[in-house]
Amino acid sequence: MVKGGEEGSWFIYSFVARGTMVLAEFTEFTGNFPAIAAQCLQKLPSSNNKFTYSCDHHTFNFLVHDGYAYCVVAKESVPRHVSIAFLERLKVDFRKKYGGGKADTASAKSLNKEFGPVIKEHMQYIVEHAEEIEKVSKVKAQVSEIKSIMLENIEKSVDRGEKLTDLAEKTTHLHSQAQDFRKQGTKVRRKMWLKNMKIKLVVLAVIFLLVLIIWLSVCQGFSCAKEEHKTENSIPETP
Known part of the structure; x- marks a missing residue:
């Protein structure tokens, strides 16, 4: 039985391991989920793949890649593709920072200190952008479905001995559909970027307004400069 966690939370615990040794981890809760995750890690196949185990209303999701x-341990209500999206982001960031053997030369303690907060940031990002991730996942699923249909049609066409020209036309049409779905994914990512920029601009505008309001309230408009100028002019000269 999984003990610990908090109602309403999405991700409970996450780590990055080399083989069976945990290099960096993060959690805000107490419980026995790290021990259960470690047991699952011991049983993982070494081949590059994705694995999910369920235990007491929680899922233990793994992404194995190059050793x-x-x-990530998530609530059972969190869709699997959302957990996998989190792991993909985690993998890309980790390889960017510690690729090329850098992780092999660094100690687990220093890695955990540096990368533990990064894991937290990725958790927050996935929760805040769940809607966009859902749209991107749907587009990817549609592209994957089209690829499967394309391969299936090619196999059937070869079996029936259809003309190569007809086969090329069908393949071109399916390829065009796949490109359309990729364009949709690009639009979604662009929309996410614009949304983030709008938020940053709004925050900057609010900060500017607050500073302006404080300045006006303290100085009562431009009276500060005027009063200071008057004070300087009213000081009598020393004989």
């Missing part, structure tokens, strides 16, 4: 294992 490293990325794990």
Whole structure:
């Protein structure tokens, strides 16, 4: 039984491991989920793949790639593709920072100190952008479905001995559909970027307004400068 966690939370615990040794981890809760995740890690196949285990209304999701294992423990209500999206982001960021053997030369303690807060940031990002991730996942699923249909049609066409020209036309049409879905994914990512920029601009505008309001309230408009000028002019000269 999984003990610990908090009602309403999405991700409970996450770590990055090399083989079976945990290099960096993060959690805000107490419980036995790290021990259960470690047991699952011991049983993971070494091949590059994605794995999900369920235990007591929680899912233990793993992404294995090039000898490293990325794990996140999530509430059972969190869709699997959302957890996998989190692990993909975690893998890309970790490889960017510690690729090329850098992780092999660094100690687990220093890695955990540096990358633990990064895991937290990725958790927050996934929760805040769940809607956009859902749209991107749907687009990817549609592209994958089209690829499967394309391959299936090619196999059937070969079996029936259809003309190569007809086969090329069908393949071109399916490829065009796949490109349309990729364009949709690009639009979604652009929309996410614009949304983030709008938020930043709004925050800057609010900060500017607050500073302006404080300045006006203290100085009562431009009276500060005027009063200071008058004070300087009213000082009598010393004989």
